[in-house]
Amino acid sequence: xxxxxxxxxxxxxxxxxxxxxxxxxxxxxxxxxxxxxxxxxxxxxxxxxxxxxxxxxxxxxxxxxxxxxxxxxxxxxxxxxxxxxxxxxxxxxxxxxxxxxxxxxxxxxx
Numbered sequence: 001x002x003x004x005x006x007x008x009x010x011x012x013x014x015x016x017x018x019x020x021x022x023x024x025x026x027x028x029x030x031x032x033x034x035x036x037x038x039x040x041x042x043x044x045x046x047x048x049x050x051x052x053x054x055x056x057x058x059x060x061x062x063x064x065x066x067x068x069x070x071x072x073x074x075x076x077x078x079x080x081x082x083x084x085x086x087x088x089x090x091x092x093x094x095x096x097x098x099x100x101x102x103x104x105x106x107x108x109x110x
């Protein structure tokens with residue numbers, strides 16, 4: 001499948017400039033993947049972290065409308081909380097898995 005490079009999404013912004021529309025498009029795409037890929041154990045921590053960084057970068061753009069900047073800043077904080085929560089859940093799960101694995105491999109005393 002050939003990629004059509006004449007599509008406006010592939011056009012480079014002005015040197016030194018920012019392309020908030022492209023960044024916003026990317027973060028929305030990442031969010032949809034996070035939601036689609038989540039299961040009962042929670043979402044991917046790496047993906048949540050990338051989403052948080054994109055939102056933080058968007059919030060810091062000087063040309064972004066104030067309402068979008070504030071929304072991105074608020075969402076960035078919420079995604080940072082999601083990353084922290086998932087990291088703690090993974091640590092608990094990993095710790096429990098290690099304990100259970102040791103219990104299974106330990107020789108039984110009879």
